[in-house]
Amino acid sequence: MVSVRVKICGLSTGDTLAAALDAGADLVGFVHFPASPRHLGWAEARALAAAVRGRAERVVLLVDPDDATVAAALESVAPDLIQLHGRESPERVAAIRAMSGRPVMKALGIAEAADLARVADYAAADRLLLDAKPPRGAALPGGNGLAFDWSLLAGRPLPRGWMLSGGLRPGTVAEALARTGATAVDVSSGVETVPGAKDPALIAAFVAAVRAGAALGEAAGGLASAPRGV
Template sequence: MAAVTVPTARIKICGLSTDDTLDAALALGVDWIGLVHFPRSPRHVDFARAAGLSRRAKGRAERVVLLVDPDDALLAAAVEAVDPDLIQLHGRENPERVAAIRTRTGRPVMKALGLAAPSDLAPLAAYAAVADRLLLDAKAPADAALPGGNGRRFDWTILADRDLPAGTMLSGGLDPANVAEALARTRLGAVDVSSGVESAPGLKDPDRIAAFVAAVRGAR
């Protein structure tokens, strides 16, 4: 019997903000690079900086701009400056707003959903109907200043036996040491990392990026 080939999971490095760390990610052949436009984040880049990074990555990886509850003016500015291949929504956007953003911008949209318990999967079907991709992250703690997983992982077992939409991406507390286990447990085909490849908040580490990519590509 012929051996079954398991596709390597696709990789997104989010929160890139410098030429050298972007170049390190691109040289490793990552699939997406993420540019965060959210002033309260340590990974925030203004649109002038994001535009330069986006141009540098064009044709080498898909470019993602991360926005949090953007209004129409911010959306227009983001599309004009960054020319994103994908818009990542990381706020409290409801399914109707996600659909409206996709229509208004003409760009694919990925919606992040915070998970802590099985009940948090209830809205998944409604978002899957309007978004091009879903990103499953850890739910932000009640007292968190920032949306998203804040470097925390959720209990991956809540995804067991779930029929998740194609293209669903896993995030939340991933790093070079645990990403292979995460892939084995969830069987998802795409992963997103930010703080797990940093030496300090907002400071990406090329060596940790390389270790993460190697761990993903070595996972089976």
């Protein structure tokens, strides 16, 4: 069976972290970005990360971090993966990967076909996360509850391990899997009742929908044109 990895991002309470782990999330994300309603200070992040106890991969999301912030993230979260969700250049991605000694996932905002041209520039990243480009003037680089046009991915070669994000919800993720062939998905606002407030029931429903959608895709033989990664 094709395994689709699930990341629940922006977790900020013990009960919602427990819901994500109990549902079988493969990755759990902690946001350190003061402008975000999902922001965690380092003490809060440390406590939540410790509770994961090897049940999932720990991801810390940073936005244009300086070296001191990266060092604090390593000390507090001990992440398995660093997610960069700002305007980090390919050179900065490579530098953070080298200084941290951890895999790095770079988020790229997608709104039109031209945005996918940047994929090749980020060969230094261990993974790419394709997210909806935020609208002009938006305060947040992600977590805005928007989806991009998935048809932009049709027939395009994408690096192995790429992850789909942007506007995914329990009711839409199966369609997203079928149309894009993604083997990893990320959700934040799609399992919230209000920005920053995760809902345990929605988390469980999202993970269940991913598993069901993956099983359905396997039974159907997948999509020949889907960019599953090269």
